[in-house]
Amino acid sequence: MLRRIKSEPAGPGERAEPADRPGPADRPGPADRPGLVESVAGWSARNRTAAIAAWLLLVVVAVMSSSLFPGEQVRSTDPGEAGRGQRMISAQNAGDSIRENVMIRAREGEAPATRRAATRDLVAALRAVPHAAKDVGSPLGADGGRWVSDDGTADLVTFEIAGPDAEFAAHKRTAFDAVQKVVRQHPEARIDQAGDSSLSSAVDDGIKDDMKRAETTSLPLTVVILLVVFGSLVAAGIPLLLSATAVAAAFGLLDTLGRWVPFNSAASAIVLLIGMAVGIDYSLFYLRRIREERAAGRSVQEALRIASRTSGHAVVVSGLTVMVCMTGLLFTGVDVFKGLTLGTVLVVGLAVLGSVTALPALVAALGDRVDLGRIPWLGRRRTAAGRSRIWTAVAGKVVRRPLLTGGLAALLLAAMALPALGLHLQDATQIQSLPRGVSAAADAGARMQRVFPGVTTPARVVVSDNGPEARAAAEALHEQAARSDGALREPITTVPVGDMLVVRVPLAGAGTDPESMRALEFLRERAVPATVGAVKGAEVAVAGRTAMPYDFTRQVNARTPLVFAFVLVLAFVLLVVAFRSLALPLVSIALNLLSIGAAYGVLVAVFQGGRLESLLDFNAYGGVVSWLPLFMFIILFGLSMDYHIFILSRIRERWTGSPGGPDSTREAIVGGIAASAGVVTSAAAIMVGVFSVFTTLSSIEYKMLGTGMAVAILIDATVVRGVLLPAALALLGDRAWTLPGRRGRSVDRREPDGHAIDRHAYAPSTTRA
Template identity: 40%
Template sequence: MENRENVRGIAARTAMWSARHRVLAILGWIAFVAATVVLSSQVATVEANYALAGHGDSGKADKIVEEAGFPAQPAGEMVLIQNRDGSDRVTAAEEVTLALSSVPEVGEVQKPIESPDGRSTLITFDIAGDAESAGERVGPALDAVAGVQAAHPDLYIAEAGDASGDKLIGDELESGLTRLSMLSIPVTLGILLIAFGAVVAALLPVALAIMSVVAAIGLMAFASRFAPVVDETTHVMLLIGLAVGVDYCLFYIRRERDERRKGADPHRALVIAAQTSGRSIWVSGLTVIVAMAGMFFTQDVTFVSFATGTILVVATAVLGSLTVLPALLSALGDRVDAIKIPGLYRRNSQGRFWNRLLDIVLAKPLISAVVAVAALAAIASPALDMKTKGQRIQDVAHDSPVVVAFLAIGEAFPSKTTPARIVVAADSVKTPEFEAALDEFRSAAQNSGGKLVEPIDVDINPAGDVAVVAVGLTGKEEDPASIAAMQLLRTDVVPDTFGQLPGATALVTGNTASSVDYNERLEESLPWVFTFVLGLAFILLLVSFRSVVVAITGVLLNLLSVAACYGMLVFVFQDGHFEKQLDFVAAGAITNWMPLFLFVILFGLSMDYHVFVVSRIREGADRGLPIREAVREGIGQTAGVITSAAVVMVAVFALFATLPLVATKELGVGLAAAVLLDATIIRAVLLPAVMTLLGRANWWLPRSLRWLPEVAHEPPAEPAPQPARELTPVA
């Protein structure tokens, strides 16, 4: 019994301390958030170095090049002049060269080169200065090329390259993120106003969620010393932090308000909310953190950055919900319902629709379970044909002139957009032996049946011990043709040429090789990630509910949610449905890092609802209710708050589908669809049906595990029944 009280009382003691010292708790939270912002501004965030983040042979090759002392390369740009109706390209090429040469931001302009089919001319040049910021200086060059195009409407003249690509991505993302920031908070607040029917109660979750995200981003500056940050991490932190932070506060506030309406005094209502919803938040947050930690097994810089960021934002959201939120509720009292909205404020938050559906499910649990599983299986079935791909330039604003130009250049000059790079490291690459190997390589490329495309460029570092040999690959990016050409390099051409140099290391890298190596690394890490996440989630549920059956059903239901999400992703983004509505072009595959990332995110987020609902069901069971009545009470009492929480998550996630990157669209659609299915089919139909069918077996625990701490789910006994009352603001 002592263990039971100790486990149950942690959240309550924290809440009561915050309530008794509410000024200290509130000021302490504000000081904590402010400190993270101030200190992070003094500590530079360590950005991930993608050149050192690769896997396999391509990663080793990139590291050799990074450490070889090659001079910093400026951002390269290309201008394509294409003859589409027999017009002369020579004059246009001269005008492009002259126009670019007069632009101060442009470095050396190279001589035009012709395509093998004689229809295209390519002019390459550099943007002077640091390559990282070249996107900010490429505008005048783009304007100059556009001017020549206007003078020659009978030709196709367009520019693409590193700098213009960076500018495109920066402009598109900035526009999308500005729109997202303008919409996400008002949309979330609007949903909470409808859910609570009171302005103050709606503002609290939004304010705390925003502060949690701000604090977590500040802490990320320190964590970046151990986990360097990739660009997308802050977007993911906003996505998860806003959704999770609002949900945790929503659970807590709704329970406290419900207890007040039942007649409990402020102290008792806060204690019950802390012991029930507070405990659910603690367990849910810990499960989310455990799930996110699974990404560390990939040893990939992007996943490690995502894992660190999401763990920090969830941890700060839990901290705020368990400390400053009770203090605020204690300070506000009944004023938490201040500024009621006529027509929206309701005493009873139980959803009529969900209760009517629950009556049907409980009356026919077996049929309901079969129908729910069949529906989820149908939604998940497209996932059986899932294919993955790396991110491509056309995944950003596919109809942009820069993207169209880049693809056209790739068609006419494959070696310029998707080259393979052979990195040769030896005591010296300025030897007759290396030149002989290079000649053999050129001969092999010419005899490759078109799989390897000239020209072949060679770059040697100042020390003369590393050479980078670039050769074009047939095909496009990661299609079967380009992968076959890359494998030809690795298995035959390179070993038979540069691989014969005494003491030399010869490795193949480039976009295609890096993508293949990345996919192989992900496949190797998947069993470890799945085992870790599923195993620890099972243990957490087992300890929390002291039931093997609850732990197993929780894991299986969450796997169904993930499978349905995969099916939706394949249906939309791989098969190409809703292309116009979502403004993307299907590539016959989904982004390669998406399945693993969605698995850990969804498995963690699904625990929000599962722990919250099952805890309420367990409350009834602990009071002696039959399982059918405990399910009816638990799900009936949580229907309103689960619906509100799900609507918030779906709305926030859906907004991310409006961003220009296909990966963020996949993330938004996948998460929104999964949460919607999880809160409806799984929690409102399948969970009550399965628990009703299992009956007392839900709480089965073998004798060998009876040593587990006994965690109480029911609130303490009520001192005396009080008449139900409506909350009124306190003057």
């Protein structure tokens, strides 16, 4: 039993009690028994060597686990008809149709004949390596008109990279070298190459570069923020150590579980930065509360006990909320979300585990040495109460005029959210994903798309028959293209893949814009049923770079209401259980929706319609990627609970210990906001800083994600938690903390984890145990 350091003054009619004698509030009872989080943290602090060793062993085993389970990573499958076509080809075990395109034009001032001379040499060079390049299409054949641009200034040459898979890489190099040889032989011609393999390699290389940039940029930025927050090298190093080990363990487990759950490289940067952000935030919550209690004069063990009961509980609840909210993505039924969900759940779960086990052990082992390596002028200790002067003043003004201040803040966020009413979902093609100048293949593809629309991102009609009837039906697609008013373009090519046919049909538009979607619908609903779809016994599916986002968006949109309902109900139930209130969950959900809506509005205002195109020099793109709003909603709803539960817990501590009445309720709000402002501001700064790294990456999808997440977290930690939340609590008064039909404070004199409030544990003290 902890010894009370300094008793509170005796009130009127009360008998003063000696400070060193346990009073009624100190006597053990069922409500004072430590909860699970406090018990785990207490065991870790008492058995620090075992706890630290167990954590490191877990990390090592997780990192090395992939070597215990050999095998290939499972690949994700697209939803809808596009996914069906993909599965049909995969079932053949005969590789795939990998086609490259080369566009030849005469440079400015050169004779048009130079174009055709370069075309002849290129066709000859490719046909000279038939083992590497096959099915060469060019304007030199009988149907040469299909391979010439509408204005007659450009030729198109296409070829298949030959298999089998074991020799694909060597054949690719041979074919690409043949193209580059012709490029060097004809400097008077402009020769651009872009196709399945070259564009995929460009995107993959961009992702790898993004990962390296994210790692090298986020780490120094995070170190600087942590040094400013803690002012010492050791204290700043603890959150970095725990988050880095949690991320390493998560990626090790992902590498192992990838044998059964698809996890693509595009999700790696997201999991990395989310893991670093939440890992540091959770450690920050703990450390700031421990340092605050130490500054108030408590021993290391007392500080750890109080921090685990308050901040530790908030960390666990917040982490569980993020993990369970992320499972909402599984309701979409989209394969690619499985790996993203698994990665996020693993990294957040490990971050929570480390913060309640390894962190208390490290703090207990270090003691006062946690402040070693102090940096002058940084991280000066706050007062024992940890109050922020700025947020004390802001919260004080808000609670005095809650309707006016809260109403103005709500109107501001509503105005920011207005552009979201015009939200247009549109996925980026491989060409649009990268800015100009980053990839030669992407730039070549953009130029090719303007001259030969749809060639770089054609629809792929998969036919489960390659007999004469199926081939004749595929040839009939040329006639359908001629009668499509430009929806279907030439050249249409047909190649066998195993026992199947793959027919490439270029579509009008940019690949994922409304014009391309209408062309896809024409192909699926009219052209295919009239041709290959009429072949008896043949199964047909239309896949490709346009069909995949079309089917993906339709399925996600159809399942979005279910995902939203799951997350909202989950958040409501969680807050009801944690705070035993109905008003508080409803207000919390409304505030979260406001901040997320404002972030949506910023995304639309900045990115949609190409407003940022001239600044970032991106290839033509207008819209917001289809998966982003849903992903942002889920992850932000979970992450916002970090600040929300932490702040509400601090306010509740003061409210349960106050005598009642409007004045004491307002004081509890101001005190809770002021006491939690420091850690919330620090955590938000790290979150905003880490997610801002996304805006420096090359991919337009990452830039959108970084902008949306950083804006939403900034709004959440300032306008929502600093103004709207105290305004709402002031208007609700005591009703915010009680269930309907329950009056009085005696039934609610507990923390959210079910422990009775120890008022002496939170009272400032001037002596240290």
